[in-house]
Amino acid sequence: MTALNAGLKAGLKAKIRKIVTFVEETSTEMGQKVDPPARRAAAVAVIENPFAGKYVDDLSELMAIGEELGELLTERAVAALGIAGPSAESYGKAAAVGENGELEHAAAVLHPKLGTPVRRVLGKGAALIPSSKKRGGLGVALDIPLGHKDAAYVRSHFDGMEVRISDAPRANEIMVAIAITESGRPLPRVGGLTKDQIKGEDGLR
Amino acid sequence: MPEVQIRKKILVVEEIFHEGGPSSPESLRRAAALVVIKNPFAGAYVEEIEGFMKDLTPLGLEMARSLVAALGGDPKAVESYGKGAIVGSAGELEHGALWHVPGGYAMREVLGGAKAIVASTKKVGGPGTRLDVPITHINASYVRSHFDAMEVSVADAPRADEIVLALVMTTGPRVHARVGGLKASEIKGENGLR
Numbered sequence: 001m002t003a004l005n006a007g008l009k010a011g012l013k014a015k016i017r018k019i020v021t022f023v024e025e026t027s028t029e030m031g032q033k034v035d036p037p038a039r040r041a042a043a044v045a046v047i048e049n050p051f052a053g054k055y056v057d058d059l060s061e062l063m064a065i066g067e068e069l070g071e072l073l074t075e076r077a078v079a080a081l082g083i084a085g086p087s088a089e090s091y092g093k094a095a096a097v098g099e100n101g102e103l104e105h106a107a108a109v110l111h112p113k114l115g116t117p118v119r120r121v122l123g124k125g126a127a128l129i130p131s132s133k134k135r136g137g138l139g140v141a142l143d144i145p146l147g148h149k150d151a152a153y154v155r156s157h158f159d160g161m162e163v164r165i166s167d168a169p170r171a172n173e174i175m176v177a178i179a180i181t182e183s184g185r186p187l188p189r190v191g192g193l194t195k196d197q198i199k200g201e202d203g204l205r
Numbered sequence: 206m207p208e209v210q211i212r213k214k215i216l217v218v219e220e221i222f223h224e225g226g227p228s229s230p231e232s233l234r235r236a237a238a239l240v241v242i243k244n245p246f247a248g249a250y251v252e253e254i255e256g257f258m259k260d261l262t263p264l265g266l267e268m269a270r271s272l273v274a275a276l277g278g279d280p281k282a283v284e285s286y287g288k289g290a291i292v293g294s295a296g297e298l299e300h301g302a303l304w305h306v307p308g309g310y311a312m313r314e315v316l317g318g319a320k321a322i323v324a325s326t327k328k329v330g331g332p333g334t335r336l337d338v339p340i341t342h343i344n345a346s347y348v349r350s351h352f353d354a355m356e357v358s359v360a361d362a363p364r365a366d367e368i369v370l371a372l373v374m375t376t377g378p379r380v381h382a383r384v385g386g387l388k389a390s391e392i393k394g395e396n397g398l399r
Contacts, residue, residue, distance in 0.1 A: 139356075
């Protein structure tokens with residue numbers, strides 16, 4: 001048997017079965033041209049859940065995996081958009097745990113360590129990374145929330161991106177997703193803070 | 206004939222390392238290009254629709270090229286393909302059939318004269334409908350290791366007056382193919398079947 005994770009960076013703790021990237025480009029909405037088109041991408045890894053089927057108190061292994069995936073998936077999403085990290089406008093993260101895992105496993109991947117490498121790849125990211133998590137079966141729809149990376153209150157960038165993978169997560173797997181955009185919603189017009197008003201100090205406004 | 210009106214384009218790339226068995230030195234890649242267009246015939250029965258196939262030809266070529274690029278840029282790396290369409294509720298299945306010629310021949314042209322028929326499927330459905338796009342070897346339909354399918358969907362499409370067009374390409378056989386049959390190395394490549 002050859003090594004796991006063929007072609008990926010050596011020494012990864014995550015046992016990755018597959019990585020799926022999605023790129024969406026919206027050029028028309030309700031007959032109106034969206035110019036430039038609204039563009040967003042999601043990179044999703046399907047990994048083995050090392051704690052499936054048992055209660056384990058110390059989840060640090062999944063936290064370390066979160067750190068690895070923060071870098072890998074952000075790099076994949078930015079590459080899929082064909083932009084430099086600092087050109088990203090909004091971001092989000094989500095995880096779906098297979099039926100033999102706990103919601104807390106998703107929390108361990110997403111919350112303690114994943115954000116730092118995301119921000120390193122993007123150059124900045126003062127705002128909280130919006131997140132969602134769930135437990136589900138194969139093909140479950142995972143809605144990744146999106147918010148502006150430097151100011152959470154930018155209303156034009158409140159959004160969500162649905163991703164699903166027909167054969168994941170299996171019972172002993174976790175789907176980990178990062179979404180990155182180059183724009184807000186198509187044709188935003190509900191007011192609020194705009195991106196040119198961002199102060200970018202507190203991550204909120 | 207009506208101009209093709211595009212609402213959104215989606216590109217999905219899967220990189221598969223294993224499925225519980227040994228990892229191969231090179232991962233399998235599968236990519237799907239999806240484009241949501243307005244159905245110019247939605248809401249009424251139109252007898253003459255054939256001309257729209259020609260209108261779709263440039264889009265087919267663009268989608269085929271985007272798939273080759275997503276799989277690394279070398280058309281020779283592409284081993285199997287498939288196509289499909291989802292027609293929104295104000296359209297008919299026959300509108301999906303308009304995709305056979307422009308979608309199939311676009312891929313065969315971009316891949317440099319692939320010989321096998323392009324496996325296909327289509328359906329009428331609402332937003333988020335999932336379509337299992339069948340996949341077979343580009344030069345010999347009977348290559349058993351390459352019988353596959355890729356499920357695709359777009360959360361907000363097709364709306365009633367839209368069509369989702371899909372093309373799929375892959376770089377190889379199922380990741381742990383081992384059920385025998387004609388092998389890719391045994392292709393004669395004369396008739397597109399074996």
